[in-house]
Amino acid sequence: MKVNLLNFTPEPEKTVSLAAKLCYSDSTIGELEDRVKESSQEKFLGKIIKMGHLSVLEHASFVFGIEGISRATSHQLVRHRLASYSQQSQRYVTVSSPEYVIPGSIKKDAAKRKRFETEMKRIYRLYKELVEEGVPAEDARYLLPNAACTKIIVTMNARELLHFFNLRCCERAQWEIREMATLMLSLVKKEAPLIFRDSGPSCVAGACGEGKMTCGKPREIREKFRQL
Numbered sequence: 131m132k133v134n135l136l137n138f139t140p141e142p143e144k145t146v147s148l149a150a151k152l153c154y155s156d157s158t159i160g161e162l163e164d165r166v167k168e169s170s171q172e173k174f175l176g177k178i179i180k181m182g183h184l185s186v187l188e189h190a191s192f193v194f195g196i197e198g199i200s201r202a203t204s205h206q207l208v209r210h211r212l213a214s215y216s217q218q219s220q221r222y223v224t225v226s227s228p229e230y231v232i233p234g235s236i237k238k239d240a241a242k243r244k245r246f247e248t249e250m251k252r253i254y255r256l257y258k259e260l261v262e263e264g265v266p267a268e269d270a271r272y273l274l275p276n277a278a279c280t281k282i283i284v285t286m287n288a289r290e291l292l293h294f295f296n297l298r299c300c301e302r303a304q305w306e307i308r309e310m311a312t313l314m315l316s317l318v319k320k321e322a323p324l325i326f327r328d329s330g331p332s333c334v335a336g337a338c339g340e341g342k343m344t345c346g347k348p349r350e351i352r353e354k355f356r357q358l
């Protein structure tokens with residue numbers, strides 16, 4: 131899996147601070163810009179996020195390029211509606227070489243891995259035969275598995291990212307989307323450390339919100355995300 135941060139709002143934390151300050155000030159935007167430029171936003175942003183004034187976070191957006199994830203994972207990703215997506219099409223792009231994700235539970239067992247890969251080869255061989263016989267890629271793709279690799283460009287604003295990380299960095303989330311979300315968090319944390327300081331599953335900022343479904347190791351998880 132490859133996750134890159136392709137682009138983001140310049141000075142995301144200053145942009146968010148400016149938007150928040152505007153709400154509580156009678157100064158001009160120019161005056162506020164100067165004030166924001168000159169001072170640290172640490173205390174102010176922390177307060178804004180804690181009090182739940184999260185709409186100001188929507189002014190900072192982040193664009194990710196993601197490759198080598200399975201269609202099983204991209205399907206979960208695109209359930210997040212407050213984001214923009216551009217995904218490689220299986221209608222317009224004919225698969226030339228088989229690329230698929232093998233889950234760890236299968237990979238770790240040589241015999242299971244062999245059976246899995248044999249089946250994948252069979253599927254992709256038939257796909258290729260059908261395309262060569264004139265079946266359109268949009269129909270031949272009905273054969274392709276959940277494991278098939280995909281590429282997707284995703285744009286989310288910081289508010290949606292906090293929500294996304296809350297759900298998808300949690301141990302309850304499926305392993306592949308969790309791995310992807312954690313990589314995304316590590317990238318945005320470098321660019322906006324104040325906004326994403328306590329980001330991750332609910333146990334990073336407070337108590338675990340998973341009730342009976344808790345993984346039971348909030349301390350370990352909290353430490354992992356603090357170190358990210």
Ligand SMILES: Cc1cc2nc3c(=O)[nH]c(=O)nc-3n(C[C@H](O)[C@H](O)[C@H](O)COP(=O)(O)OP(=O)(O)OC[C@H]3O[C@@H](n4cnc5c(N)ncnc54)[C@H](O)[C@@H]3O)c2cc1C
Nearest residue numbers: 206208209210211212213290293294297298300302303304
């Ligand atoms: C551990 C886990 C297991 C899951 N299992 C399943 C499953 O078995 N089956 C399944 O179908 N899905 C499953 N999902 C997906 C889940 O139901 C959501 O579709 C997905 O997590 C997207 O999250 P969301 O709807 O909160 O947020 P987003 O789409 O990211 O939206 C963010 C927030 O905006 C608000 N919002 C967005 N759209 C609307 C709207 N139309 N109306 C009102 N408010 C809105 C909500 O407050 C929402 O939380 C699972 C998710 C997780 C994390």
